[in-house]
Amino acid sequence: MFxxxxxxxxxxxxxxxxxxFSTQAGSAKTYNMLLGVSVAxxxxxxxxxxxxxxxxxxxxxxxxxxxxxxxxxxxxxxxxTFDHASIRRGFQVFKEVCAACHSMDLVYWRNxxxxxxxxxxxxxxxxxxxxxxGPDESGDMFERPGKLTDPIPRPYANEEAARAANAGxxxxxxxxxxxxxxxxxxxxxxxxxxxxDPPAGVEVREGLNYNPYFPGGAIAMAQNIFDGVVEFEDGxxxxxSQIAKDVVTxxxxxxxxxxxxxxxxxxxxxxxxxxxxxxxxxxKRNRWHTLKARKVVFNSPKNxxxxxxxxxxx
Numbered sequence: 646m647f648x649x650x651x652x653x654x655x656x657x658x659x660x661x662x663x664x665x666f667s668t669q670a671g672s673a674k675t676y677n678m679l680l681g682v683s684v685a686x687x688x689x690x691x692x693x694x695x696x697x698x699x700x701x702x703x704x705x706x707x708x709x710x711x712x713x714x715x716x717x718x719x720x721x722x723x724x725x726t727f728d729h730a731s732i733r734r735g736f737q738v739f740k741e742v743c744a745a746c747h748s749m750d751l752v753y754w755r756n757x758x759x760x761x762x763x764x765x766x767x768x769x770x771x772x773x774x775x776x777x778x779g780p781d782e783s784g785d786m787f788e789r790p791g792k793l794t795d796p797i798p799r800p801y802a803n804e805e806a807a808r809a810a811n812a813g814x815x816x817x818x819x820x821x822x823x824x825x826x827x828x829x830x831x832x833x834x835x836x837x838x839x840x841x842d843p844p845a846g847v848e849v850r851e852g853l854n855y856n857p858y859f860p861g862g863a864i865a866m867a868q869n870i871f872d873g874v875v876e877f878e879d880g881x882x883x884x885x886s887q888i889a890k891d892v893v894t895x896x897x898x899x900x901x902x903x904x905x906x907x908x909x910x911x912x913x914x915x916x917x918x919x920x921x922x923x924x925x926x927x928x929k930r931n932r933w934h935t936l937k938a939r940k941v942v943f944n945s946p947k948n949x950x951x952x953x954x955x956x957x958x959x
Contacts, residue, residue, distance in 0.1 A: 713835035735895025
């Protein structure tokens with residue numbers, strides 16, 4: 646941050662330069678130009694120093710995790726929308742790989758209808774699972790096939806069972822994971838594809854795995870995304886990067902299912918308000934200009950002064 650003395654130094658330097666390199670007629674213009682350049686340089690330098698201070702590399706970066714790269718997901722663009730074929734493939738990856746440990750308590754089977762599957766396809770998938778319902782007429786609970794109003798089934802009955810099956814680590818619910826992590830979809834994608842061997846001098850405790858994008862570098866979740874781990878129905882190449890991209894797209898949709906509709910409404914609102922603004926400007930210019938430009942003039946009668954004098958006498 647520049648102090649008052651520094652600013653005065655810039656001002657004095659610009660004044661000296663304007664006196665030295667400009668004629669008397671153009672000194673004011675040159676002074677203003679140099680002063681503007683000096684102020685812009687000062688502001689730019691201050692902003693750069695602030696940014697570098699807030700985003701500087703430091704020796705403890707591993708404790709916070711590496712910052713993920715910016716990946717070109719179409720839904721991240723200003724007017725971009727979800728790739729619904731990718732959502733369908735991503736749900737397949739979730740069901741075959743991720744659902745073994747992670748839950749999605751806020752996503753119901755009905756949410757998939759007309760997004761990635763038809764209603765009949767979703768009904769058939771839901772019926773593959775058994776849900777506890779009841780009580781019946783005898784007061785007993787019973788098992789029934791799943792239906793559209795049921796949530797995506799959980800892999801564990803409760804938190805204790807989940808920790809017991811994962812060496813004390815609790816797999817997070819993935820319903821809002823892309824909004825609950827700094828970096829969003831970029832972070833999740835980098836985490837899924839960022840597993841590697843620890844560098845020299847870094848020791849990872851037994852039962853953990855090294856991932857530089859995870860804070861601390863040691864994560865309990867093992868690498869599950871490999872080439873060919875899932876066979877896509879539509880014949881899309883099942884490389885690790887494609888599998889990770891599709892499941893991240895599905896998780897992003899689960900966290901923001903209204904994104905497509907929200908952007909459509911935004912475009913409509915912009916068009917509507919732009920039209921109304923244009924109409925308002927036209928009305929103001931072509932209907933109210935006569936009132937705004939009107940000049941009110943008082944023309945006194947010819948004998949006005951005589952009438953005033955007559956009233957004073959009376």
